[in-house]
Amino acid sequence: xxxxxxxxxxxxxxxQVLWDLERGTVRxxxxxxxxxxxxxYTTVMTxxxxxxxxxxxxxxxxxxxxLYTPARPRQKVIASMVDEFVGRxxxxxxxxxxxxxxxxRKLSAEDLAEIERILKENP
Amino acid sequence: xxxxxxxxxxxxxxxQVLWDLERGTVRxxxxxxxxxxxxxYTTVMTxxxxxxxxxxxxxxxxxxxxLYTPARPRQKVIASMVDEFVGRxxxxxxxxxxxxxxxxRKLSAEDLAEIERILKENP
DNA sequence: TCATTCGTACTAAGTTATTAGTAGATACGG
DNA sequence: CCGTATCTACTAATAACTTAGTACGAATGA
Numbered sequence: 001x002x003x004x005x006x007x008x009x010x011x012x013x014x015x016q017v018l019w020d021l022e023r024g025t026v027r028x029x030x031x032x033x034x035x036x037x038x039x040x041y042t043t044v045m046t047x048x049x050x051x052x053x054x055x056x057x058x059x060x061x062x063x064x065x066x067l068y069t070p071a072r073p074r075q076k077v078i079a080s081m082v083d084e085f086v087g088r089x090x091x092x093x094x095x096x097x098x099x100x101x102x103x104x105r106k107l108s109a110e111d112l113a114e115i116e117r118i119l120k121e122n123p
Numbered sequence: 124x125x126x127x128x129x130x131x132x133x134x135x136x137x138x139q140v141l142w143d144l145e146r147g148t149v150r151x152x153x154x155x156x157x158x159x160x161x162x163x164y165t166t167v168m169t170x171x172x173x174x175x176x177x178x179x180x181x182x183x184x185x186x187x188x189x190l191y192t193p194a195r196p197r198q199k200v201i202a203s204m205v206d207e208f209v210g211r212x213x214x215x216x217x218x219x220x221x222x223x224x225x226x227x228r229k230l231s232a233e234d235l236a237e238i239e240r241i242l243k244e245n246p
Numbered sequence: 247t248c249a250t251t252c253g254t255a256c257t258a259a260g261t262t263a264t265t266a267g268t269a270g271a272t273a274c275g276g
Numbered sequence: 277c278c279g280t281a282t283c284t285a286c287t288a289a290t291a292a293c294t295t296a297g298t299a300c301g302a303a304t305g306a
Contacts, residue, residue, distance in 0.1 A: 008262085008263060008264085009211065009263085009264090010263075010264065010265090011263090012211065012212070025283095026283080026284095027282085027283085039265080039266095040265070040266050040267085041266095041282095041283090042265085042266055042267070042268095042284095043264075043265050043266055045283080045284075045285095046264085046265075046266080047264080047265090049284090049285090050263090063273095064272070064273070064282070064283060064284095065282080065283060065284085066283090066284085075223070078212060078213075078223065079223055079227055081212055082212075082220065082223060082224065085208055086229075088132065088135065089135070089201060089204055089205075090201075094224050094229040094230055094234070095230075095234050095237070097205065097224075098221055098224070098230065098234060098238055099234075099237060099238065099241060100198070100201065100202055100205060101205065101217050101220075101221070102237075102238045102241040102242055102245075103241055103245065104202055105245070106209075106217040107217055107218075107221065107238065107242065109242060111217070111218050111221060111222075112235070112238060112239060112242060114218070114222060114225075115221055115222065115225045115230065115235060115238070116235060118222060118225040118226055119225055119230065119232060119235060122225075122226065122228070131292085131293060131294085132293085132294090133293075133294065133295090134293095148253095149253080149254090150252085150253085162295080162296095163295070163296050163297085164252095164253090164296095165254095165295085165296055165297070165298095166294075166295050166296055168253080168254075168255095169294085169295075169296080170294080170295090172254090172255085173293095187252070187253060187254095187302070187303070188252080188253060188254085189253090189254085247306100248305100248306095249304100249305095249306095250303100250304080250305085250306105251302100251303080251304075251305100252301105252302085252303080252304095253300105253301090253302085253303100254299100254300090254301085254302105255298100255299085255300090255301105256297105256298085256299080256300105257296100257297085257298080257299100258295100258296090258297080258298100259294100259295085259296090259297100260293100260294085260295085261292100261293080261294080261295100262291100262292085262293080262294100263290100263291085263292080263293100264289100264290085264291080264292100265288100265289085265290085265291105266287100266288085266289090267286105267287085267288080267289100268285100268286085268287080268288100269284100269285085269286085269287100270283100270284090270285085270286105271282100271283085271284080271285100272281100272282080272283080272284100273280100273281085273282080273283100274279100274280085274281080274282095275278100275279095275280085275281100276277100276278095276279100
């Protein structure tokens, strides 16, 4: 059960759609993606095939087409992406990340309150 | 003055060394890098040449070799990497990022206090 | 002087990611 | 039944990234 290879940009883009849908066919994903940017149906299909090979999604036949479902919950995958990012960019410490966000005014007082609430709740 | 293309992994690795050193030759960077992992001198040189082409570093002749200096401060570059990451992974909102960090206990009460202090100081 | 060291420029190979086209099977509408 | 649409599998082309080798000039030192 080792975690799959990290998601590339396009892979992530498709996974986000799939997490939102919870499940979907190539066509489902394609129809959503094409609203944002030009992309070919077969491109989406290729990418979803790759996601399946890499273990990011499971698929089963559903009528004529495959129905794809995320293999791991969004939260877990995103968390490991954050870990990787923090490791690579900040040497593993989240503190300079949030400090930087605060200095650049990317965090509000409400965000702060929310963090405080979470830290209190999960002691 | 457009910001250069985003840093790739190896580029970032070298930039981190260069920001730490403030300036350095290929050999300086090479000697530090090779302590962490196997790498060829010419590989480091190639990468630093690419960093120069991309505008991430400046260089000038210093005796026989080139002396490289970062073109932009670490803080700015890292901040735009964070922006890109937050945009790509969290749709642009820093809140779910820090909330996730808090839930995963990657933030301490001290970190929280530091954020609070910064938000108060920069109103 | 002459071999060695150091540094650069140039070249190249291997990998991965991304995008999409083609061919063929299957289903479906009329 | 036949043409069209849909879906998959396979193939391909391009680009970027990473790594490192080769060639050659300049300096060094014995």
